[in-house]
Amino acid sequence: MIVGIDLGTTNSLAAVWQEGRATLVPNALGETLTPSCISLDDDGTVLVGRAARERLQTHPERTAASFKRYMGSAKTLALGERDFRPEELSSLILRSLKADAEAFLGQAVEEAVITVPAYFSDAQRKATQTAGRLAGLKVERLLNEPTAAALAYGLHQRDAETRFLVFDLGGGTFDVSILEMFEGVMEVRASAGDNFLGGEDFLMALVDLFIEKAGLPASVRQDRLFLQRLLGAAERAKKALSEQPKAEIKVAYKGQDLSLAIDEPMLEHACATLLKRLRMPVERALRDANLRSAMLDNIVLAGGATRMPMVRRLATTMFGRFPAIDFNPDEVVALGAAVQAGLKARDAALKEVVMTDVAPYSLGVAVSKRLPDGSTTPGHFDPIIERNTTVPVSRVKNYVPISEGQHCIDLHIFQGESRMVRDNIHLGELRVDTPSANIEDSAVDVRFTYDVNGLLQVEATVLKTRRTVSVVIQGNPGLLTDAEVAERLDAMQGLKIHPRDTLENRTTLARAERIYALLRGQVREWLSAQILRFESDLATQDMRLAAQGRARLEAQLDQIEQSGAVLADDDH
Structure with missing residues (x-):
């Protein structure tokens, strides 16, 4: 059985395709949303979900949340005396969702389609697949979150020709995708996003406002227990503002009762910089798709943070119309993942649906450029695959050494849109040994292959010898080797998970x-x-x-x- 999983920054959920429709999977508490939170109990038992989130304020040193933001990095998070990598913590969420799905379906679940932000890098996607392996799941398919939302929305539009934009603001990431639906084909025209912009940032803006208005010292942010209590109070006030004109943040600090009355204009002013950042990916996606906002038939909201009135006002202002609210924004990505799981399982009810996606960012290498005076300047970005190219895709470019007598070419691989590689994201590197006789004999063809899961393979062929070096990017400090995955898997098996x-x-x-x-x-x-x-x-x-x-x-x-x-x- 294949399940669809929305592995979110704040909440995660699973859904399955059965009897011709996507169905959300309830967890052990009868809820469909499982907080993406892990806590290590005093006896070493792992708590997952709401039980763990309840401990954020009482046991912050033994509890972790928002770890999705560190996927693909070498960062570790301490829970008590034990350190966990982000993919290990994510695997515990996935294990919990897998158990929920098995209890719901009454059969074993061995495979999953997992959604990721469209702007996730190669390393972040591989880390997500590793999390699946650690959870005992085969993850052959990763699905971009806005594409998943579009699948859920477009399934009901399959007989119509429509063009729409998915505005996906989750707990930790923001993605935009523009799609066209025609004759059962769903084509992604353009994607853009920001991996460090989400509901958590809006919440921190409110926390910063409270600290400033209360006159608290900057060092208060290092007090994990107080900060978690303040975050809880700020979250409650932020949610209250979605339903009423005013709210109050109340919290105690060193025996003193502190409070701050807030309203929507005050919150919007505190988040002005974040709201401005939401505009940029939207404008880029429209430019890349060669469209104006008036040419869109609809705007689809995804992600729990789109519930904020100021975000909905911004979307309404940018597009000159009210966004569609056909789906619960917390659930639409998981429902789309279930649709993709149904497609992968070749469900008869979905046989007429075809989907294409794009590379959301440019991928290339660092090169040196020769100046008119004969000197060279290093660190320039040379794209091999341009952003918003339809995937799967394979592109090749020819490169030669800078000078005579070089024995190798070091290929430094980057993701981004800036002219200089220092402003882009370094993905990895590859060393290619070359003949040293002359520059022409040392020419190398470099091929980038980018698949539907957003994973990049780099191939370098020395033209004179026809020797090929083929790798899935090496050298990224955030990635685990197969041996390390096996070692971590053994360690994870020893963890006691609280029984459902x-x-x-x-x-x-x-x-x-x-x-x-x-x-x-x-x-x-x-x-x-x-x-x-x-x-x-x-x-x-x-x-x-x-x-x-x-x-x-x-x-x-x-x-x-x-x-x-x-x-x-x-x-x-």
Whole structure:
């Protein structure tokens, strides 16, 4: 069975194609959204999803979130005394989603179509595939997130000719894709994006505003416990502004109760720079597709951050029309991934749908250029595959050494659009040994092959000897070797994952612990007694008694939060 997975910065979810439609998979809590959050419990057990997110405020040193932003890098994140790479943490999310899908379907799940931001680099895509391997999934297909959203949207438009733009603002990334649908063919015309622009950045802008208005020192950002509480309070206020004109951020700091009343204009002013950054990828995609906004039939919103009123106003202003709201923006990417899974499984209901995609960025090498006076200047970017070229694609260019007698050519491979490679992203390098007799005999053909998964293969052929060096980019410090993957896989097998059948109880306890840490006085003592009562219910191992105790404690926690007794909160 193949599942579609939206592996998100803030939330992740799975969907399957069955009985002619895409269906979301519920997790152990009966929810379709699983927070992309991992926590290591005191006994070494791994908590995934909402139970882990509840511990962000109480155990920040043992909890990790937003690690998708570090995919493809060598960065590690510490949970207690153990370090994890981003792909290892992502694999734990994938393992959880895989277990949910197997429980939902009643059969084993061995393969997945996983979505990635359109602007993810080669290294980030390979890291995503590695995360799948570590989770026990075969991942032959990666799907760009805006393309996935377009698949979900376009499936209902397959008999029409339409041209639309997908505006995908998630928790950590922003992507734009322009697509055309005609006679069952969905063609991506252009993609653009920003890998470091998402809902998390808008939230941090609000946190920065609070710190500034409250007159707190800059060092407060190093206090992980306080920062997580402030982030929770800011998130609640940001969500409240989506439904009401004003909201308030309330949090305690060193025994002092701090608050800040905010409204939509204040939030929009704080996020002005971020809103401006949203315009640039849209304008680039329109230019590359040779279109004006008036030539689009519709605007499709994807990603939870598009719920923000200021983002919807910006989209309405830019395109001169209201965006389509046919789909839940949190779910549309996962639904599209399920469609792609159905296509891969050759489902009869999808046999008439054909999809093409593009390379969202230019790929090339660093070259030296000769000046009129005969001298050379290094560090220039020479594209081999231009951005928004239809994929799969293979392109070749010829290069010669700078000077006579060179024994090798070092190919430095880059992604980007800047004239100088110093302003682009270094993907890797390849050394090609060459004959040293003269420049002409040392000429090399360099072929770039870019596939539908967004993975790049580089081939260099010495023309005189016809010797070919063929690699999938080496030398990137963010990539694991096959041996390292096997070693990490063995280590991951030793991790204890909290069982699905008791996850509801653990999530309720984590929520109670978070709220307890935020309370003071008599209500805190009272809550402590209620937590002990629930733990006593669990100790009986009577499932009926445990369920009753959980429902009772959840209702009590709801009452505390609704009463305003908690000074800092998250999105419950």
